Amino acid sequence: MGVLKVFKSLVIDSLDTITKGSKKYHIWMGFLTLVMLIGMYCYSIQLDEGLSVTGMTDRVSWGLYISNFTFLVGVAAAAVMLVMPTYVLKDIDFKQAVLIGEGLAVAALIMCLAFVVADMGGPSVLWHMIPGIGVFNFPASMLTWDVIVLNGYLFINITIPLYILFRHYQGKEAKKKVYVPGAVLSVFWAVGIHLVTAFLYQGLQARPFWNNALLGPRFLASAFAAGPALIILVLAVIRSFTAFKIPDKTIKKIAMIVTVAAQINLIMLVSELFKEFYAPTHHSESAYYLFFGLHGKDALLPWIWTAIPMNVIATIILTFGKFRNKLKVLYFCCFLLFVAIWIEKGFGLIVPGFIPGPYGKIAEYLPTGIEIGVTLGIWALGAFVFTILAKTAIGIELGELRYKPK
Amino acid sequence: MSDNKKWYTLDLGLNKKKSTSSSCGCGNSQGSCTSQAQQTKEEELSADEFYERAVNAAIGDERKKDGFEQVFDVKMDRRDAFKKLTASLLIGAGAVSSCTSITKDSDSKEKAQIDWEEQFKGNYKLMTDDEKKSTVDRLMRSYELRTGKNINMSSKNAEEDVLFGYAFNISKCQGYMNCVSACVEENNQDRNSQMQYIRIHEMDDGKGFNFNEADDNYYHEVPAEGHFYMGTQCFHCDNPPCVDVCPVQATWKEEDGLVVIDYDWCVGCRYCMAACPYDGRRFNWSKPEVPENEVNKNQHYLGNRMRKKGVMEKCTFCVQRSRKGKNPACVEACPTGARIFGNLLDPKSTIRWVLENKKVFRLKEDLGTEPKFWYFMD
Structure with missing residues (x-):
């Protein structure tokens, strides 16, 4: 079969590409491997002794892992903001960016799944969750919805770029009829993954901090700010290290998306703060804990008061086209936004949900070294996967990788 | 327990049709009556048959001189051979923590067998009363093998008209x-x-x-x-x-x-x-x-x-x-x-x-x- 032969050659060629590169590339990959190995070592300790090696307790039962998971679902969903203009609205500026965006989505999803597995108490019985073999509590449990949407999104984001690259690899144009329906589907799917992940928390009447109708929409707004912000930063790196041409126009257009999403996000933040603090109820205690501390317990204050000013400053600067169009300023703002939203949608969202506890007990949470090690390892895994995907994609797009029929 | 199924499951024989009444004819719901004991015995027999067939399928005519006999240089019947095969698979899968003495004596073989069955058993909620009883028996036997002491574990279902x-x-x-x-x-x-x-x-x-x-x-x-x-x-x-x-x-x-x-x-x-x-x-x-x-x-x-x-x-x-x-x-x-x-x-x-x-x-x-x-x- 011809297709299989071409595919085999593609795999061999891409293996060849990702193992060759500049010294900087090798140092980068070596560094990521080292961090991954440290992460694996930390995880082996966790497997051996149980989750007691983390900072989580019966009082705060989700921590750094689930925080990162939540944030990364948003990053994955953000690829859609590039897919839509390119494939659906046919805006050509994004053509180059979209492959990078989808690669980022794949890496983010792999990190999401890794974080969920790292958080599990019994990874050896995870097969209980596989539909058909185990018992899949669908549709009652939002977690099963999340399993479906995340894996479905991963599938879409692997197949579309694979198809396009596969065609380009053979020197042919990708057929619109084949990939556009998938691209349209992925637009809705991306909204789905983040909304479903928000519903995971939003549906718990036990946690008033999460049980809030704005949670889902705010997830989307923050995701569409943080994700494309990361894409801009990645494009900037790719632009300076490879021959891949990304016009300023493309980056400026993505910047526009980031700006609008960040503005909407800020409006929603104001709305949330107003509700919690204008007429505070018993249910506002988590917000009080997050922003001001409760009964002298204030572990999250430095985090949230780093995030909020970063968020506000970045959004204000981005709002003015004069600043936004200066690339250096843009990169700086994107960095600020990315970090701010990572704090806000991670730590700032998950941990206060548990504090105070159901009976008002305030037990604080701090991640342990092992937890941080595993987390860094998973981030390194994501970066590693992305680098491999991006290097192959760029090679094909630049025409360096081409199928040579013998 | 579960009247309408909300989940999607592939029928792997795990969810056999459960009997309508939770207790059997003799009125003893504890599961110690004779008819139930017979049932379990029958099940074990069919398990034996299954082993035989599996071994037949796997080694067939060569079973008199199979690879295991050559390696271990001991006589064993087909069932043991299959069990050892399972045990060695277990070592390979790393599913048992103490795998060093797995082929040493029959106790550890049984332990491995229990661990294997326990690892891949189904959800208790969906088990029939017989399956519940056999998992409880396994767990009691496992405790006995591990500590040499007996425990008494029940799988008693809810009684009617009790809340x-x-x-x-x-x-x-x-x-x-x-x-x-x-x-x-x-x-x-x-x-x-x-x-x-x-x-x-x-x-x-x-x-x-x-x-x-x-x-x-x-x-x-x-x-x-x-x-x-x-x-x-x-x-x-x-x-x-x-x-x-x-x-x-x-x-x-x-x-x-x-x-x-x-x-x-x-x-x-x-x-x-x-x-x-x-x-x-x-x-x-x-x-x-x-x-x-x-x-x-x-x-x-x-x-x-x-x-x-x-x-x-x-x-x-x-x-x-x-x-x-x-x-x-x-x-x-x-x-x-x-x-x-x-x-x-x-x-x-x-x-x-x-x-x-x-x-x-x-x-x-x-x-x-x-x-x-x-x-x-x-």
């Missing part, structure tokens, strides 16, 4: 915490992390039910001046939020109203913990340990049997006791009579008397969870 409920007299409770220690001893909770299902909240007189300022971790002489006490635990809600969120149905509400967990089916995602508004669930952050001489050997599969690390657990109203008609350990241990337990469907029960004659209330009723745990005052 358990609980009432707590706030006026009577003095905060002695006898209930807490009785619970820990009865339910084999991890001693290292000092896991406790019950929390006693010490509240200030004159401030009402102010949980925020209450202390649920006090260590001083009780009753302390100017305080009153209130206990919380799993309320066995009639509409339990923890059950809906579980992605694998490892937790569910039994017919008699007990919210239980299959510890072996739980994947440890802790979503139920986040969903519980009453702080009723506990997680085994490390391997739970109970000194051998303190283990309560009177166990129930859904209750106080030994747990492993990385799974949820919780109060079961002492299912191992309550289904035998006894009171939970906390009720029995309470020196003040603040705790009342009984069958809500029995009009003559004390709990019904309390519900009908006292001004009872429940916690966080606005959440719609319908706890079966009421508070009242004299």
